[in-house]
Amino acid sequence: MSNTPQHSSNKTERLSEQFAQAVPTSRRGFLKFGLMGSAALTVAGTTATLTGCSSQPDPSSGFKILRPQDREFLAALIPAVVGSAYPGELAEKAKERTVRQLDGLIYTLNEFNQKQMVQLFDALSIAPIRFAMGGPWVRWQEASVDQVNDFLVSWRDSSLQLKRMGYVSLAKLVGICWYAQPENYASIGYPGPPTKIPVEPVKKAPVISTPESLSGEADV
Amino acid sequence: MSKRNFEEIRGIPDPVAQGIVDGWDVIDAGDYQQPTTIEADVAIIGTGAGGGTTAEILTKAGLKVLLIEEGPLKSSNDFKMDERQAYKDLYQENAGRMNKDGSMSILQGRCVGGTTVINWTSSFRTPEQTLQYWGDEFKTKGVSKDDMAPWFEKMEKRLNVSPWAFPANENNAVLSRGAEALNVDWKVIPRNVAGCWNLGYCGTGCPTNAKQSMLVTTIPSALNDGAQLIYNARAERLIMDGKQVTGIEITALDKHHQPTGVKVTVKAKTVVLAAGGINGAALMLRSDAPDPNNRVGKRTFFHPVAFSFAEFEKEINPFYGAPQSIYSDHYQWQSVDGPVGYKLEVPPLHPGLTSVLLMGHGEKHFEDMQKLPNMHSMIALLRDGFNEESQGGNIELAGDGSPIIDYPFNDYLWDGIKRSHYTMAEMEFAAGAKAVKVAHVDSKWETSWKDAKAAIDNLPYIASRAFVGSAHVMGGMAMGEDLSQCVVDSNSKYHYLDNLYVIDGSVFPTSIGANPQLSIYGMACKQATRLAEKLTGKKLA
Numbered sequence: 143m144s145n146t147p148q149h150s151s152n153k154t155e156r157l158s159e160q161f162a163q164a165v166p167t168s169r170r171g172f173l174k175f176g177l178m179g180s181a182a183l184t185v186a187g188t189t190a191t192l193t194g195c196s197s198q199p200d201p202s203s204g205f206k207i208l209r210p211q212d213r214e215f216l217a218a219l220i221p222a223v224v225g226s227a228y229p230g231e232l233a234e235k236a237k238e239r240t241v242r243q244l245d246g247l248i249y250t251l252n253e254f255n256q257k258q259m260v261q262l263f264d265a266l267s268i269a270p271i272r273f274a275m276g277g278p279w280v281r282w283q284e285a286s287v288d289q290v291n292d293f294l295v296s297w298r299d300s301s302l303q304l305k306r307m308g309y310v311s312l313a314k315l316v317g318i319c320w321y322a323q324p325e326n327y328a329s330i331g332y333p334g335p336p337t338k339i340p341v342e343p344v345k346k347a348p349v350i351s352t353p354e355s356l357s358g359e360a361d362v
Numbered sequence: 363m364s365k366r367n368f369e370e371i372r373g374i375p376d377p378v379a380q381g382i383v384d385g386w387d388v389i390d391a392g393d394y395q396q397p398t399t400i401e402a403d404v405a406i407i408g409t410g411a412g413g414g415t416t417a418e419i420l421t422k423a424g425l426k427v428l429l430i431e432e433g434p435l436k437s438s439n440d441f442k443m444d445e446r447q448a449y450k451d452l453y454q455e456n457a458g459r460m461n462k463d464g465s466m467s468i469l470q471g472r473c474v475g476g477t478t479v480i481n482w483t484s485s486f487r488t489p490e491q492t493l494q495y496w497g498d499e500f501k502t503k504g505v506s507k508d509d510m511a512p513w514f515e516k517m518e519k520r521l522n523v524s525p526w527a528f529p530a531n532e533n534n535a536v537l538s539r540g541a542e543a544l545n546v547d548w549k550v551i552p553r554n555v556a557g558c559w560n561l562g563y564c565g566t567g568c569p570t571n572a573k574q575s576m577l578v579t580t581i582p583s584a585l586n587d588g589a590q591l592i593y594n595a596r597a598e599r600l601i602m603d604g605k606q607v608t609g610i611e612i613t614a615l616d617k618h619h620q621p622t623g624v625k626v627t628v629k630a631k632t633v634v635l636a637a638g639g640i641n642g643a644a645l646m647l648r649s650d651a652p653d654p655n656n657r658v659g660k661r662t663f664f665h666p667v668a669f670s671f672a673e674f675e676k677e678i679n680p681f682y683g684a685p686q687s688i689y690s691d692h693y694q695w696q697s698v699d700g701p702v703g704y705k706l707e708v709p710p711l712h713p714g715l716t717s718v719l720l721m722g723h724g725e726k727h728f729e730d731m732q733k734l735p736n737m738h739s740m741i742a743l744l745r746d747g748f749n750e751e752s753q754g755g756n757i758e759l760a761g762d763g764s765p766i767i768d769y770p771f772n773d774y775l776w777d778g779i780k781r782s783h784y785t786m787a788e789m790e791f792a793a794g795a796k797a798v799k800v801a802h803v804d805s806k807w808e809t810s811w812k813d814a815k816a817a818i819d820n821l822p823y824i825a826s827r828a829f830v831g832s833a834h835v836m837g838g839m840a841m842g843e844d845l846s847q848c849v850v851d852s853n854s855k856y857h858y859l860d861n862l863y864v865i866d867g868s869v870f871p872t873s874i875g876a877n878p879q880l881s882i883y884g885m886a887c888k889q890a891t892r893l894a895e896k897l898t899g900k901k902l903a
Contacts, residue, residue, distance in 0.1 A: 206618070225725035243446065250456040250619060252764040294723055298803060306826035307464035310803075313723045314467075315458070321731065322445040322714030328363075331735040332681060332713050335443030336368035336561070338569050342439075343380040 205242075206249040207256070211267040211282075213241050216316065218282040222290035223316040231325040243319035262308055275305075364735045367682040368561060374570050377582055378437035378474075386585040388435065391595035391614035394624045402428035402590065404897070405610060405630035407597045407645070410476020411882035412866030413636030414576025415517070416890040417584040420634075423894035423902065427589040428628060429581070430612065432596040432641070433473035437577060441567035445714040448566035452480050454641075457715075461755065461769040465825035466666060467718065468640075468767070469833040474593050475577030476638065478879060481833070482564045482685040482710065483553040483573055485523040486876035487514045487884065491698050495748060500842030500871040503852040510884055517883040521554040521574040528560055531683025533708050536672065536738045538688045540793030541706075548690040551707075554879070555684075562682040562710055594619075595626065597637065598763070600649040606861045607633045632897060635856075636866040636886075639663075639835035643757040643868060644765035646839070652858035657849050659757030661840055663873035664769060664832035665743040668779045669709070669719055670786035671730075672738045672795035673807065680737055685710035686877075693742075693785060694875060699749050702778035704742040705876060706786070711739055721803055721829050730799070740790060742782030747837065747872030749774060757838055771830070776823035779830065783821075787814040801829035834867075834878050841869035854889035865889050 199205040205213065217237040221228040229236035248259055266272050269279055276296035278285040297309035320326060327334045382388055403426040406413045413429060421427045436451050449457035452473045459468040471477030488510065496502040517523070530538060530550075541548040558572040571578045585591060594615040601609035610633065612626035635642050643659035651658065690706040697703070711719075711734065719739065720730045746752045755769030783800040790798045791811040798814050799807045802821050808814035821828070841864075842848035849857055850869050856862040865886045867878050874881045891902050 223723040223727070225723075225728035227728045227731070246450065247456045247458055250450065251458050252455055252766075253760040253762040254462070254764065254766045255455070255458070255460065257760075291724060298723075303463060303825050310721065310826045311460075311464055313721070313727075314718045317717035317720075317723070317727070318445075318457075318714040321717040322449075322712075324444070327713060330713060330731040331363050333364050333366040335563060335566075336366060336569075337370040338439075338442045339370055339372035340439035341373060341375050343376060343383040345383055 205245045207260075208241065208245045208248065209263075212260075212263040213245075215263060215266055215282045216241050216244050218285055218290050219294075219312060219316050220320065221287050222294060223313055224320050227320070227326065227329050230329050232323065239323065240316070240319050243323065244315055247315060247319060259311070364677055364679050367679075368559070371559075371561075371569050374438055376437050376439040377571065377578055378435065379439055381582055381585055387588070387590040388585065389590070389592045390435070391592050391612065391624075391626055392616045392622055394614050394622070394626060397625045397627070399627045399629060400428060400590070400592065402426050402628070402630045404428070404632045404634060405430060405628045406634040406636055407610065408432075408476060408636035408638060408642070408866060409474050409576060409581060409591070410471060410636065410638055410866065411478050411576065411879050412638070412886045413634070414475065414478065414580040414584075415883050415886035416634055416636060416865050416893075417589055418580035419887065419890040420894050420897075421584040421587045421589045423898050423900070425894065425897060427584060428630065429584070429589060429591045430595050430597055430610070430628065431474045431591065431593040432615070432637075433471070433593065434617075435474040435591070435593045436479075436567065438567070438569055438571050441563075441569040443561075443563040443566050443569060445566060445712055448480070449714070452567055459767075461767045462758075463770065463825055465771055466664065466769060466830045466832055468664065468835065469831070470638065470640070470835050474591065475575050475581060478575035479567055479577050480565050481575075481877070481879055483555055484686045484689070484707070484877035485518070485521070485552045485554045485880040488881040489695070489875045491695055492872065492875050495698060496842065496871050500840060500848055501844045502842045502871070505852060505885070510888070513888040514880060514884040517880065517887050518552075521579060521883065522556040523552050523554045523880065525550040525552045526684055526687040528684065528687075530687040531560075531562070531680075532676075532678045533680040533683070533710070533738050534686065534688040536674075536678070536790065536793045536795075537690065537706060537708055537740060540789035540791075541690050541692070543792035544789060546690055546692045546789070548688055548692075551687050551689050553684065553687070558684065560684050562685055564685050565710060565712070565715075592626070597645055598648065600633070600645065600651060600862070602649065602651065602859065604652075605859065607859055632861045632863070632893075634890075634893070635862060635864045637868075638866050639838045639868040640757055640765050640767060642864065642866060643838040644759060644763070647757065647759050648763045651856075653849060654858070655846055657840065657847060659838050661747065661754040661847075661871065662757055662767070662769065662838040662868075663747045663754045663834075663836045663870070665834040665836070665873050666746060666771075666775060666779070667744070667831045667833070668704075668742045668782045668786070669801035669829055669831070670740050670783060670790060671720070671799045671801065672740070672790035672793070673733050673797040674736050674738060674794065675796055677735050678738045679735055680708075680711035680739065681734075693782070694745060701781070702749065702752065702774060703745045703875070704778060704782050704785075705745070706789075707741050707743065707877075709739055709741050711737060719801055719829060719831070721801060738790065738795070740786040742778075742786060743834070743877075744775065744778045744782070745873050745875040746775065754837055771825055776828070779828055780818065780821070780823050783818050783828075784815060787811065787818065803827050834873070836867045836870045836873050836878055839864050839868040840871040842871055847871070853892050863889070863893055865893075
């Protein structure tokens with residue numbers, strides 16, 4: 143980890159400027175943007191990790207992996223991903239509950255997938271990179287649902303596999319964490335599972351020694 | 363709105379909870395405070411289809427068996443039919459496992475009983491064409507159709523496998539009805555259940571213990587006969603002296619699946635690796651096990667799965683009823699080693715999983731989700747590994763030693779995904795669907811087969827555009843006598859170590875061409891019986 147963060151950082155800024163100029167105005171521009179986007183996503187993620195953006199969440203928050211900026215990002219995605227299913231029965235708890243579900247899920251991913259996810263969050267927390275990558279200039283929590291939707295669409299329809307993968311992963315994670323919550327079953331006509339009533343195991347009655355059994359066993 | 367099929371499930375005793383109260387030798391590795399060493403005649407790493415079957419046979423033969431499981435021990439009292447809980451407790455990576463480029467989602471078990479706890483109970487013998495191909499291409503010995511028949515029969519009896527006798531639920535009936543209309547052959551799926559309630563929650567752990575998974579059959583039997591089980595225990599590394607495995611380093615895990623920092627060591631005369639594809643190969647790679655031709659982790663197969671959705675006028679309620687009961691092999695064996703063949707089945711649709719399969723976001727995605735009660739889905743499982751163009755995936759290691767699954771998609775596989783989209787869409791319309799949408803980011807609901815066909819013509823088949831899933835992990839440590847391709851002999855012994863045996867789905871040299879559980883049970887039954895004979899010197903029936 144004693145790499146050269148300064149170098150990476152400069153490179154990222156340089157790339158970000160180039161992206162800003164290469165906003166798709168033509169097919170050619172789009173391709174240029176696409177090709178460099180891949181490098182930027184990786185470099186940005188790495189830079190953010192090396193320069194210490196990639197901290198651990200505060201243990202007192204109760205979150206296992208998501209840091210405040212990650213939670214801000216994911217919370218902003220929720221209404222854009224689930225449409226008018228938001229906020230539904232969960233009402234004012236909708237974001238908090240879903241982000242906690244996401245925290246639990248991302249925490250259990252294997253290192254490779256988890257690292258990729260954290261690098262993605264890192265990249266999207268830095269305004270110039272976020273903007274160059276199709277996100278809003280403003281912080282995620284200040285972004286409108288339309289702005290978040292534009293970001294999702296641009297990633298979905300990108301010629302870059304890395305962005306398409308990012309789109310699918312984000313939409314998938316938010317979707318599963320949303321719809322698997324029982325409060326959201328009714329909105330899609332799912333009556334829900336039967337109620338399971340557990341049966342506790344029975345402790346066998348201890349064998350009580352009677353005088354007969356004692357005398358019987360004495361000879362053995 | 364649809365009604366619940368059952369209000370409640372009560373009065374089902376939990377055989378595992380009871381077994382523990384009755385004194386089974388079961389250890390939560392997370393409870394250890396001090397470094398510990400455990401000894402056994404045979405250590406079995408993994409408790410799924412391979413490990414469970416092997417444990418019962420070796421224990422019955424009089425050997426002292428230790429079962430080692432990475433995941434937690436959960437049983438029917440814990441099975442609440444809640445996706446959140448089930449994915450967290452019972453699945454690898456919270457059901458979020460995927461390949462390296464994110465183009466395929468992989469469902470695989472991680473709990474005592476392995477994937478048998480969460481599978482959808484479909485039980486097929488290994489197809490004859492597959493066994494023949496292994497003999498021809500990998501020089502497997504003693505695994506012809508006739509050689510295997512008695513072992514399949516034995517396991518079918520043990521796990522109560524028989525064709526589903528109840529009427530198929532509506533989701534499955536779409537497949538038989540559509541096939542009938544197109545004059546395509548279909549059959550009823552054999553299932554490993556006893557007293558099934560027809561609930562529909564096989565995938566979240568059977569709450570009634572009807573599913574004859576390893577959790578309620580072979581593992582309790584082995585524990586009753588004195589075997590020992592340690593769970594929340596990840597086999598980190600095999601310790602070897604060049605010729606033999608001399609020990610296994612175990613990482614004890616806490617309730618959140620994180621290392622507790624306490625090291626456990628297992629010493630056993632014989633080691634059976636039954637951790638399944640991906641994780642078994644990763645353990646071998648972490649251990650730097652001898653592998654002169656660099657074959658460990660190669661040729662890992664997945665039966666890549668394509669999906670198609672259909673909307674019906676009437677209720678389908680795809681979340682209820684035995685999840686898989688009808689299949690068609692019509693497109694499976696048109697050529698053994700030509701363009702990829704596929705098996706047609708249906709998946710159950712519960713909300714979380716459905717939201718993933720439907721791919722997308724926003725209002726459109728929510729509108730799709732709202733069709734759930736009237737929705738059917740069909741799946742095509744691609745039979746990978748039978749053609750030069752289908753070499754399977756490769757298992758690599760991340761910095762922390764966890765597996766990375768490099769399974770790239772090429773034109774050969776995309777061609778299969780696309781052809782199966784046509785097949786499924788046509789069949790769904792033939793069954794009376796009012797609209798069909800294949801699982802692809804660019805796919806829209808089409809209201810006629812003609813329109814759907816034209817739409818599929820124009821879909822781009824590239825990664826993260828078409829949805830691809832997998833629930834079957836096979837291969838990575840091929841079995842056979844051709845050393846240029848295989849690392850395990852036909853009796854499951856690792857070619858380069860004297861006391862290591864691999865008994866699980868990772869020994870299959872190709873994919874199976876059918877849901878693999880019975881293929882694993884049958885092969886494990888044969889190989890574990892031979893191993894028991896070798897270790898005890900006694901002839902077994």
